[in-house]
Amino acid sequence: MKRFAAFPLFLLVWMGLTWSLHWQDLLAGVLVSLVVCLLVGRFVALSVLPMLSPRRIFWTLVYLPFFFYHCVRANLDVAYRVLHPDTPIRPGFIRVETTLPSRAARVILASSITLTPGTLAVDLVDSSLYIHWINVRGKTHADYHRAVVAPFERILKEIFR
Amino acid sequence: MSSEAWAETLILIGVLFDLLGTIGLVRLPDVYNRLQAGTKCVTLGTCFILAGAAVWAGGALAMKAVICMAFVLLTSPVGAHALARSAYRSGVAAWEGTVVDDYRGHVERLMHAPTPMKDEATALAQTEIA
Numbered sequence: 001m002k003r004f005a006a007f008p009l010f011l012l013v014w015m016g017l018t019w020s021l022h023w024q025d026l027l028a029g030v031l032v033s034l035v036v037c038l039l040v041g042r043f044v045a046l047s048v049l050p051m052l053s054p055r056r057i058f059w060t061l062v063y064l065p066f067f068f069y070h071c072v073r074a075n076l077d078v079a080y081r082v083l084h085p086d087t088p089i090r091p092g093f094i095r096v097e098t099t100l101p102s103r104a105a106r107v108i109l110a111s112s113i114t115l116t117p118g119t120l121a122v123d124l125v126d127s128s129l130y131i132h133w134i135n136v137r138g139k140t141h142a143d144y145h146r147a148v149v150a151p152f153e154r155i156l157k158e159i160f161r
Numbered sequence: 162m163s164s165e166a167w168a169e170t171l172i173l174i175g176v177l178f179d180l181l182g183t184i185g186l187v188r189l190p191d192v193y194n195r196l197q198a199g200t201k202c203v204t205l206g207t208c209f210i211l212a213g214a215a216v217w218a219g220g221a222l223a224m225k226a227v228i229c230m231a232f233v234l235l236t237s238p239v240g241a242h243a244l245a246r247s248a249y250r251s252g253v254a255a256w257e258g259t260v261v262d263d264y265r266g267h268v269e270r271l272m273h274a275p276t277p278m279k280d281e282a283t284a285l286a287q288t289e290i291a
């Protein structure tokens with residue numbers, strides 16, 4: 001039954017996409033959501049109810065503008081490197097350790113890192129994240145962790161506590 | 162400003178970011194650096210264009226545009242991640258100016274292990290979420 005945990009979420013997305021409350025659209029949505037649950041439900045660890053706790057909603061609302069700010073900064077950073085005549089890059093593959101316990105939290109961390117300044121998650125092995133960094137600064141894993149992971153980790157830890 | 166002017170501004174910003182992303186694709190030296198430009202600029206650019214379309218059309222179409230933004234934000238980093246990982250594992254060399262490579266050790270352990278390690282993705286596909 002675990003695989004049907006995300007059913008309400010799928011149905012909500014369907015209702016958003018069709019934007020209609022006609023019974024035929026709703027029936028089609030229920031059928032489609034059921035099929036999607038059967039096919040991929042076991043990969044979706046999200047059940048909707050625990051996501052609705054006020055603490056999680058609060059920290060998600062904190063996370064979104066924070067993420068957006070870093071996303072825009074990332075773009076201006078790439079723009080600068082791309083348009084500069086010498087393309088000033090100092091790329092490298094680094095490893096950082098994350099202390100986030102849940103798999104879902106780690107995946108969101110990796111995706112956030114990919115969309116933010118100069119970093120691209122390459123692999124996620126247990127608690128190690130391998131990251132391609134376009135402009136490596138610092139020497140030790142602690143330096144890397146402070147610059148790349150720490151700001152997101154702090155908020156994600158609150159969301160997935 | 163009228164809502165049409167807002168929509169046009171948003172779409173213009175989006176197109177500019179997309180343009181920067183494509184310039185990056187041409188100018189940067191290797192697959193991994195190009196993916197950086199490709200994912201970041203194109204994701205944000207596409208989101209801005211969709212936001213512009215949402216402001217322009219309003220109503221049901223705005224809702225669809227917002228859902229599309231969520232999908233782009235969720236799928237584009239995962240796609241970049243999968244491309245970078247499989248490029249590295251199939252031996253696409255990084256640019257010679259690359260300063261550190263902590264990933265090589267892991268990939269070599271994986272390739273030269275006496276019994277091939279089970280790939281995490283395969284392992285994940287076989288487990289039910291507990």
